[in-house]
Amino acid sequence: MKEDQNSKTAFRSQNSRDTHRHEISLPSDNWSLEMLLRRLKAIDAKRDDKFASVLGAIGEFGPFQWRLVALTFIPSILSTFFMFSHHFLLTAQKPYCNTSWILEVGPNLTEDEQLNLTLPRAPNGSFLTCLMYIPVPWDLDSIIHFGLNYTETCKFGWIYPFAHTRSLINEFDLVCGNELYKETGQTVFMSGILTGSLLFGFLSDKLGRYPIILLSLLGFLIFGFGTAFVNSFYQYLFFRFFVAQSSVGYAICSVSLVMEWLVGEHRAQAVILQHCFFTIGVIFLTGFAYKVVHWRLLFLLGSMPIFPLICSIWLLRESPRWLMVRGKIEEAKKVLCYAAEVNKKTIPLNLLNELQIPGMKVTKASILDFYTNHHLFKVVLAMGCVWFTVSYISFTLSLKMNDFGLDIYFVQVVPSIAAVPARLCCIILLEYFGRKWTLNLTLFLVTFMCLFLLFLPEELKSTIILMLVLAEFSMAGTVSIFFIYTAELLPTVLRSTGLGMVSIAWTAGAISSLVIFKQTKTQLPIFFCCLCCVLALCFSSLVPETGNRPLRDSIGYCSRDSIEPKDRSKDVSTVMMAEKSMSDVATDSEVTKNTMFNAMTFKSKADSLFNMALELPNRQLPVQLPKDQPP
Structure with a gap:
């Protein structure tokens, strides 16, 4: 018994020296070895993740994942028509007061003659945009001979003789004191983002990713399509508020769904590509806004593809990770089996059984x-x-x-x-x-x-x-x-x-x-x-x-x-200390195994780093033995 204790003490001393040697020899300035350590730890972490193992069995990025990502790309393109079209609909337009009253006494007047007789001029010679001469009950010759002298604000609305497109400005006369409505539109959009981010984020975690994505697409369809038929600027603000909610709701839920269906670097690649398609949607929107002559057509172009998209939304499946945390294990297995069937893969039964945690609660x-x-x-x-x-x-x-x-x-x-x-x-x-x-x-x-x-x-x-x-x-x-x-x-x-x-x-x-x-x-x-x-x-x-x-x-x-951790050497030292504590309560076979491992000669820094990376996933916390049981 005494010899065993002495040998354990020797083993601990050797383990301590090896730990110190590992800590000193860690090449923190060697980028390639640092990358090796990171990759090895990533491989081991992936092996310990049971869900990642199941996704690996069904194919990390097979036809099912391609279909999933593609279906999230299309709404990202269309959402730009609802989020950024506002910028093109509020471009500056030069208005003039509507003075068509003079056409009753001079129906053959040209547009330039009409403006010259009925609009006052600024000191630089240009027509004033928000003032007009007060109408008088004279004939045309008297108006031309004596002229008009008294002005007032635009009484009969405005005209836009130099406007080439139909926008919100000339549709709802957001000029001459009504410019504040343009700022109101931005405020309403921000309010929709604020409320939608809280509401849809909460509902996504409670009801699931799939139903909230469907709800967001319905919001695009109803409120985006409905914007093209509004009759007042207040109605436009109402629809824009809910479009903003749908936009932020879709952005949050689509990212969550894609991240939870993919593993490793596929997650980052899918999200980045989704954002790239979002940017491409902005480019498409700009091209359409340049060519389309009426603002209502922009919303129609953005809304029409939503119809076939909703019809194919059944191809998406709920996030199995969310189903598991909600305690819906059987439903999670069904969607995983469906994904495996689409990818023409077979999930081993033992991997599916590992997802079943005994007594698991929500x-x-x-x-x-x-x-x-x-x-x-x-x-x-x-x-x-x-x-x-x-x-x-x-x-x-x-x-x-x-x-x-x-x-x-x-x-x-x-x-x-x-x-x-x-x-x-x-x-x-x-x-x-x-x-x-x-x-x-x-x-x-x-x-x-x-x-x-x-x-x-x-x-x-x-x-x-x-x-x-x-x-x-x-x-x-x-x-x-x-x-x-x-x-x-x-x-x-x-x-x-x-x-x-x-x-x-x-x-x-x-x-x-x-x-x-x-x-x-x-x-x-x-x-x-x-x-x-x-x-x-x-x-x-x-x-x-x-x-x-x-x-x-x-x-x-x-x-x-x-x-x-502040640096890699401290991280490795902590792992080694945990293994040292574990050796105090290890069985004789475990002591022998650790002795053989610690007796190995590290021929190079790369070999040392590789072995340390292998030890990382095996660290355990010290085991607390009963007081009456000897070590």
């Missing part, structure tokens, strides 16, 4: 968990700050570009064209650098561009426009990374609710940008962009990396998931 969670749970509170706070920054900078850059008097079509198309390659580049960056460092990189680039704009003189108009486009390039990548990173940080049981909560920050950032930019014409809004980027970089460091890690389904996070 995972309970509420919105209050974002306050009581430390990890969730930190995620929502950090990512909300990032989303506020993204929204504020995006609106500020757009307003800055409009401030140069650029054409509305240029303002929409050029940043959209630049956004597609920016988002495609993020696929490579996410694979090699992870979520956190890629997000920090894009935020740093935006900060650099804003600092450059801060010190550029106003005379360098072309340079400023170029920097604005480059800043939009970086912002596009930030948006895609944000959705991926946030969805992976949140648990399945509260994923949509969390995305809805951080979307509130988007509304706050947009409103702040509009208020600050209109209150001052100095460089203060750009300075706030730099300040927001610095704050976002600080807050993003609070959350852990999620790249190549399995999605979490419940709110029970272990300390290692919620606290990011």
Whole structure:
């Protein structure tokens, strides 16, 4: 017995020396070995994720997943017609008072003669847009000879002789004191985003992803299609409010559904491609808005494809992860078997049985968990700050570009064209650098561009426009990374609710940008962009990396998931110390096994790193033995 204790003591000493040797030899400055460690840990994490194993058996990205992703791309394109068409419908139009009363006494007057007789002129010789001469009961010769002298505001409405398209401006006369209605439209849209993000996010976690996606598409169909038939601007605002709710609801639920059906880097690739198609939708919308002569046709073009899309929505299936956390195991197995059938795969019975957890109950969670749970509170706070920054900078850059008097079509198309390659580049960056460092990189680039704009003189108009486009390039990548990173940080049981909560920050950032930019014409809004980027970089460091890690389904996070290790050497040292504690209570066979492992000679740094990575998934917490049982 004494010899066994002595040999255990020797083994512990040897294990301690090996741990110290591993910690010293860890090549933190060697990028290739760092990537090797990360990949090995990702492979092991994937092996421990039972749901990922089932998805691997049905095919990680087979025909079913292709169909799923494709069906989410089409509404992303169509949603741009409802979200951004407002910009093209409120273009400036030069109005004149309707003075058709003079045609009763001079029916043969040309349009120029009519305006010259009935409208007063400004000092520069142009016609005033919001004043007219008071009608008089004279004949045409008297009016021409004596002229009209007394003016009043437009009494019979307005005409738009130089307008080539029918827009909201000349449809509902949003001129001459009625311009405030244009700001009201933006406020109503923000209100729809705010309420829709909370409502649809909550309903998605309660009712499921599939029914809320269907509800969002119905919202596009009813309120988007109905917008084309409104008779007043108030009706337009009413329909726009619910269209905004449907848009944000679809964005949240589609991201949640795609993320929960895919594994590994397929999640990031699918979300980024979905955002690319969203950007392509903006380009299509701009082209149609340039060619279409009536604003109602834009909503009809965006709504008509919704009909066949809803008819094929049955091809989508509910998220099996959400079904499992709600305790619907049998339904989860059915949708998984359906996906396997579409992919022409067979799920081993033992993998399906592993999904059946004995005595499993419905995972309970509420919105209050974002306050009581430390990890969730930190995620929502950090990512909300990032989303506020993204929204504020995006609106500020757009307003800055409009401030140069650029054409509305240029303002929409050029940043959209630049956004597609920016988002495609993020696929490579996410694979090699992870979520956190890629997000920090894009935020740093935006900060650099804003600092450059801060010190550029106003005379360098072309340079400023170029920097604005480059800043939009970086912002596009930030948006895609944000959705991926946030969805992976949140648990399945509260994923949509969390995305809805951080979307509130988007509304706050947009409103702040509009208020600050209109209150001052100095460089203060750009300075706030730099300040927001610095704050976002600080807050993003609070959350852990999620790249190549399995999605979490419940709110029970272990300390290692919620606290990011400061460096790899400390992480490995902690693992080794846990194994050392475990050796105190191990059986004789386990001691022998650990002795043989620790006696191995690490011939190179790469071999040492590989073996340490193999030990990571096997760490266990120390076992507490009964007091009356000897070690």
